Amino acid sequence: MDCSYLRKTVKSADHNTLYTDGRPLTPLQRELVGRVDEVGVAWAERAFEHDRDAVFPTRNWNDLRDMGFLGLCVPERFGGIGADYRTYMLVASRIAYYCGSTANTFNMHNANALWTAGMVDDMALTPAQRASHERNRAVHYANMLAGRIYAQPFSEGSAAAAGRAPFGTLARRTEGGFVLNGKKIFASLSGSADYYGVLCTEDLPGATTANTLFIAVPADAPGVSVVGDWDPLGMRATVSRTLLLKDVHVSETAEMMPSGVYIQAASQYPHMFMTLTPTYMGVAQSAFDFAVAYLRGEVAGVPVKRRMYPTKQIGLAQTYVKLQQAWALWHRVTSEYKRAPTRAERLRAFACQHTVMETCAEVASDAVRLCGGQAMLKTFPLERMFRDSRCGALMLPWTSEICLDRIGLGLLYEEGESPKDDA
Numbered sequence: 001m002d003c004s005y006l007r008k009t010v011k012s013a014d015h016n017t018l019y020t021d022g023r024p025l026t027p028l029q030r031e032l033v034g035r036v037d038e039v040g041v042a043w044a045e046r047a048f049e050h051d052r053d054a055v056f057p058t059r060n061w062n063d064l065r066d067m068g069f070l071g072l073c074v075p076e077r078f079g080g081i082g083a084d085y086r087t088y089m090l091v092a093s094r095i096a097y098y099c100g101s102t103a104n105t106f107n108m109h110n111a112n113a114l115w116t117a118g119m120v121d122d123m124a125l126t127p128a129q130r131a132s133h134e135r136n137r138a139v140h141y142a143n144m145l146a147g148r149i150y151a152q153p154f155s156e157g158s159a160a161a162a163g164r165a166p167f168g169t170l171a172r173r174t175e176g177g178f179v180l181n182g183k184k185i186f187a188s189l190s191g192s193a194d195y196y197g198v199l200c201t202e203d204l205p206g207a208t209t210a211n212t213l214f215i216a217v218p219a220d221a222p223g224v225s226v227v228g229d230w231d232p233l234g235m236r237a238t239v240s241r242t243l244l245l246k247d248v249h250v251s252e253t254a255e256m257m258p259s260g261v262y263i264q265a266a267s268q269y270p271h272m273f274m275t276l277t278p279t280y281m282g283v284a285q286s287a288f289d290f291a292v293a294y295l296r297g298e299v300a301g302v303p304v305k306r307r308m309y310p311t312k313q314i315g316l317a318q319t320y321v322k323l324q325q326a327w328a329l330w331h332r333v334t335s336e337y338k339r340a341p342t343r344a345e346r347l348r349a350f351a352c353q354h355t356v357m358e359t360c361a362e363v364a365s366d367a368v369r370l371c372g373g374q375a376m377l378k379t380f381p382l383e384r385m386f387r388d389s390r391c392g393a394l395m396l397p398w399t400s401e402i403c404l405d406r407i408g409l410g411l412l413y414e415e416g417e418s419p420k421d422d423a
């Protein structure tokens with residue numbers, strides 16, 4: 001489809017105000033967002049084919065590679081762009097504005113860099129752990145800078161991905177490395193990644209979540225296979241098939257975080273689990289902007305204006321209010337990323353994740369109703385955004401339901417209190 005209507009929304013000065021919370025973008029943020037804008041319309045046009053065939057957006061990833069974005073979150077001292085958490089979030093929301101699946105998969109790659117950078121430096125490590133981490137991450141960052149793609153499959157279809165049980169995928173230490181066995185479901189980038197950043201449990205008697213390891217498995221290692229169909233409702237170009245690991249040997253430099261650090265980091269840096277929110281903010285904004293262009297008669301193929309109907313004006317205004325509420329909370333919470341946030345900041349992070357994922361689905365749904373029947377044809381991007389928008393609330397470890405669960409508990413129970421006290 002011709003997505004030229006996007007050229008106008010992108011150029012609009014007003015549009016850029018959405019990317020600030022009263023503060024201007026830093027020069028680096030402005031430059032990175034601008035680079036996405038240069039290629040984004042082509043991504044939006046390709047998205048139809050990727051979605052229809054449920055295939056990985058390889059050409060978009062080639063663009064990302066050419067732009068140096070595979071090193072977006074690799075620290076500068078290792079040769080990367082060194083984007084911090086908030087910069088990543090801003091850039092990712094812009095990627096999603098053009099293609100949700102590209103942003104969803106880009107999140108998985110970048111989380112491997114973000115999680116292993118400053119966050120780990122802040123953890124209580126022994127000198128030996130610090131030295132081995134420094135050595136190992138240098139290997140992985142060099143891979144990313146050389147254009148290698150990292151996926152991040154942690155889901156297993158059990159309570160593990162929600163942090164309620166140890167991962168069933170096991171890694172046994174051997175002389176000079178590990179042997180892995182297990183199964184990961186929903187491995188986005190399956191078949192296209194060069195490495196899978198796998199969360200697993202060290203194979204020890206009585207192992208708990210404290211024995212979680214984070215290991216990069218080369219896609220071409222003997223014993224790695226990708227199985228199963230992929231024909232989902234939305235985010236189809238993520239190609240999130242099942243990954244099987246059968247007696248897979250990896251070297252010790254495959255370890256991307258020292259043993260036990262993942263669990264420390266998850267409790268001390270809860271915002272690390274919010275990195276999919278920009279994907280869904282971007283999709284929401286894109287669905288909204290499509291509705292505006294459509295009602296103005298500016299979308300190629302349906303040059304009929306509908307903006308003169310008061311019901312359209314009010315409906316659009318109501319959707320705008322929701323979208324602004326979500327952006328406002330998102331900007332605030334993405335600026336609160338830090339070690340050991342306060343109780344209020346933690347609860348706000350859950351509220352933000354819930355708001356973004358639910359608002360995205362609502363905005364896309366509103367946009368379909370506002371635009372009307374022709375707009376939900378597969379010839380227009382809104383139909384795909386409507387389906388993609390539904391996926392955000394399902395993403396572990398912070399599904400919409402889990403967020404509500406944590407907020408409710410957090411509001412009614414103070415530190416050290418538990419529902420067991422009330423039994």
Ligand SMILES: Cc1cc2nc3c(=O)[nH]c(=O)nc-3n(C[C@H](O)[C@H](O)[C@H](O)COP(=O)(O)OP(=O)(O)OC[C@H]3O[C@@H](n4cnc5c(N)ncnc54)[C@H](O)[C@@H]3O)c2cc1C
Pocket residue numbers: 108152153154155156157158159161162164185186187188189234235238240391394395396397399400401402405
């Ligand atoms: C497009 C897409 C791409 C994905 N890509 C990846 C990826 O790259 N890597 C990856 O690891 N995963 C990925 N996932 C998987 C995702 O993060 C979830 O793991 C997956 O959607 C969970 O599916 P499930 O049916 O096993 O959910 P379940 O865990 O069985 O959950 C089912 C329902 O129960 C609720 N629930 C579960 N646990 C609790 C709890 N403790 N308290 C309250 N409610 C609970 C959930 O909210 C949900 O509504 C992807 C998913 C999608 C849709």
